[in-house]
Amino acid sequence: MATENNKCLLFKRIEFSEILPVWQCLLWPDRESVIETHSAMAWPCSDNPDEIDMKIFEYQPTFWGAYRENKLVGVNSGHRTTLSQYRSRGIWVDPDHRRQGIAQTLFALTEHQAVLEKCEMMWSMPRISALGVYQTHGFICQGNVFETETSPENIYVKKDLI
Ligand SMILES: CC(C)(COP(=O)(O)OP(=O)(O)OC[C@H]1O[C@@H](n2cnc3c(N)ncnc32)[C@H](O)[C@@H]1OP(=O)(O)O)[C@@H](O)C(=O)NCCC(=O)NCCS
Numbered sequence: 001m002a003t004e005n006n007k008c009l010l011f012k013r014i015e016f017s018e019i020l021p022v023w024q025c026l027l028w029p030d031r032e033s034v035i036e037t038h039s040a041m042a043w044p045c046s047d048n049p050d051e052i053d054m055k056i057f058e059y060q061p062t063f064w065g066a067y068r069e070n071k072l073v074g075v076n077s078g079h080r081t082t083l084s085q086y087r088s089r090g091i092w093v094d095p096d097h098r099r100q101g102i103a104q105t106l107f108a109l110t111e112h113q114a115v116l117e118k119c120e121m122m123w124s125m126p127r128i129s130a131l132g133v134y135q136t137h138g139f140i141c142q143g144n145v146f147e148t149e150t151s152p153e154n155i156y157v158k159k160d161l162i
Pocket of ligand 1: 027091092093094097098099100101102103104105125126127129130132133136
């Protein structure tokens with residue numbers, strides 16, 4: 001009999017309408033602000049220190065899903081925040097399917113998309129509780145720990161792509 005570990009995983013692009021319920025109910029259940037396709041937050045450590053930039057909504061977002069036996073068991077998304085910077089946003093893996101490398105594959109797909117879109121770096125702002133998973137993918141920390149609407153302790157991370 002097949003164990004969870006060797007049941008086939010399928011990774012594919014999904015729509016915002018598919019990722020939204022996962023984000024709403026499972027990743028950010030206490031969030032009060034509307035969850036949109038993009039975040040307008042810019043990378044704060046660049047030459048342009050404006051933290052909010054509505055032009056970000058002009059970039060095309062990409063949503064990724066991991067499926068096991070037709071069940072959505074992991075998600076992530078990404079979009080440019082400038083012509084050369086790419087944000088990884090909203091990674092989540094079903095508790096029954098964690099510690100099997102699903103997040104690493106979702107990061108790899110997100111990074112591949114960033115490279116296709118000619119970005120030089122990828123950034124995110126993980127919860128401290130998930131930081132190790134980001135570091136395993138090669139993200140490095142930048143700046144100090146800060147609070148957000150969805151987590152008391154977050155930190156900026158980045159990975160150079162060239
Ligand atoms: C953070 C999260 C996305 C990680 O997903 P995941 O698929 O379990 O991550 P991975 O399997 O790629 O890596 C998790 C750990 O499992 C380990 N691992 C990977 N494959 C493994 C395997 N086959 N056997 C045992 N351990 C393994 C990794 O080394 C990693 O260890 P680390 O934390 O010491 O780096 C998931 O725990 C989650 O959804 N958490 C709640 C939501 C959340 O916090 N999201 C991030 C918001 S910023």
